[in-house]
Amino acid sequence: MPSGRSLPAGAPDPMAAQASRRHPAAGTTGAASTASTAGEPAGEIAVLWITAGLSCDGDTIAMTAATQPSIEDLVRGAIPWAPKVKLYNPLLAPEVGDEFLAAFRRAAAGELAPFILVVEGSVPDEHNKQEGYWASFGTDPATGQPITTCEWIDRLAPRAWAVVAAGTCAAYGGIHAMAGNFTGCMGLPDYLGREWRSSAGVPLVCIPGCPVQPDNLTETLLYLCHQFAGLAAPIPLDEALRPRWLFSQTVHEGCDRGGYYEQGEFGDAYGSPLCIVKLGCWGPVVQCNVGKRGWIGGLGGCPNVGGICIGCTMPGFPDKFQPFMEEPPGSLLSSAALMTYGKAIKALRQFTKDSLNKVPSWRAAPPRRST
Numbered sequence: 001m002p003s004g005r006s007l008p009a010g011a012p013d014p015m016a017a018q019a020s021r022r023h024p025a026a027g028t029t030g031a032a033s034t035a036s037t038a039g040e041p042a043g044e045i046a047v048l049w050i051t052a053g054l055s056c057d058g059d060t061i062a063m064t065a066a067t068q069p070s071i072e073d074l075v076r077g078a079i080p081w082a083p084k085v086k087l088y089n090p091l092l093a094p095e096v097g098d099e100f101l102a103a104f105r106r107a108a109a110g111e112l113a114p115f116i117l118v119v120e121g122s123v124p125d126e127h128n129k130q131e132g133y134w135a136s137f138g139t140d141p142a143t144g145q146p147i148t149t150c151e152w153i154d155r156l157a158p159r160a161w162a163v164v165a166a167g168t169c170a171a172y173g174g175i176h177a178m179a180g181n182f183t184g185c186m187g188l189p190d191y192l193g194r195e196w197r198s199s200a201g202v203p204l205v206c207i208p209g210c211p212v213q214p215d216n217l218t219e220t221l222l223y224l225c226h227q228f229a230g231l232a233a234p235i236p237l238d239e240a241l242r243p244r245w246l247f248s249q250t251v252h253e254g255c256d257r258g259g260y261y262e263q264g265e266f267g268d269a270y271g272s273p274l275c276i277v278k279l280g281c282w283g284p285v286v287q288c289n290v291g292k293r294g295w296i297g298g299l300g301g302c303p304n305v306g307g308i309c310i311g312c313t314m315p316g317f318p319d320k321f322q323p324f325m326e327e328p329p330g331s332l333l334s335s336a337a338l339m340t341y342g343k344a345i346k347a348l349r350q351f352t353k354d355s356l357n358k359v360p361s362w363r364a365a366p367p368r369r370s371t
């Protein structure tokens with residue numbers, strides 16, 4: 001079980017998976033080592049993380065807040081039976097420059113395996129201009145020229161055991177791919193192809209969010225580590241390549257304010273404890289577990305703490321959710337209906353509540369008399 005908690009509805013039971021599959025690349029070359037056999041702790045798997053798409057690095061920053069598991073748990077090998085993660089992330093690494101790039105160069109040359117490639121940020125179209133480049137990561141020592149992010153993806157993805165798109169930019173284009181942008185940027189499924197499979201047969205995994213919910217990212221990495229070790233079934237993904245068990249519910253289905261919505265009690269100003277759909281919350285139609293999971297250590301999460309849901313996990317984000325801070329058109333009808341029958345239900349509940357606040361008549365003590 002990835003998170004150490006009970007499995008959410010729909011989550012596959014990793015222990016039911018065949019326990020002795022071995023990845024063909026395991027133990028072949030480089031620093032990282034083998035997948036486990038049943039009952040043995042797994043070895044090590046590298047995670048090569050590129051934040052040099054069109055990115056704000058927010059998903060890496062978010063990940064540092066994860067607790068279930070924490071990134072420290074993953075890199076220390078503290079999760080039973082999961083392979084230890086050897087992390088190469090430019091924001092978190094002590095190395096810089098060529099020293100940091102060395103692992104990426106070795107992986108591109110087939111000298112470091114197995115590894116999971118994580119891409120953060122949207123992928124620009126480097127063919128839509130006469131000269132220059134949109135995004136790069138290090139330079140070519142032979143020519144001194146920048147190596148574009150696209151070239152890195154082209155070199156590394158075919159050798160990766162799995163590829164993960166971290167954050168909505170990498171998954172679907174996100175903010176940088178808004179209408180009118182001139183980079184022609186896109187998400188990894190559009191760049192690699194929606195049917196893309198790694199050399200181990202693992203489909204592209206998208207973990208959207210802007211930024212991604214911290215535990216969603218580390219839990220998915222842990223799931224893939226368990227799968228690599230032969231301890232988990234192939235990761236179940238939905239039609240948008242999101243892990244099913246994390247993205248099957250709407251924000252609304254787990255929101256702390258759902259009771260107010262049901263009773264037609266809507267806030268009209270920020271700071272209100274009531275449902276904030278009229279301030280622009282898209283929670284009823286957005287697939288995201290933040291309402292239920294919270295943000296850090298189970299606490300927070302956008303609407304739970306008064307922030308409208310702007311649909312940041314969805315492939316249509318942000319264009320289809322604008323203008324933010326206006327009531328979603330689709331909620332006008334449902335909230336109008338709720339204003340009628342929700343208030344009637346609340347009045348009936350108030351009647352019941354008043355009754356329940358009184359002890360039963362047959363239990364009431366008779367009036368005391370002094371004489």
Ligand code: SF4
Nearest residue numbers: 056058167168169210
């Ligand atoms: Fe930044 Fe959001 Fe893009 Fe992540 S998805 S890189 S947090 S803009």
Ligand code: SF4
Nearest residue numbers: 255257275276281283
């Ligand atoms: Fe649903 Fe948003 Fe209201 Fe929460 S605040 S109950 S997610 S509409």
Ligand code: SF4
Nearest residue numbers: 288302309310312313
């Ligand atoms: Fe994004 Fe909405 Fe989820 Fe917040 S609740 S993380 S805005 S999808």
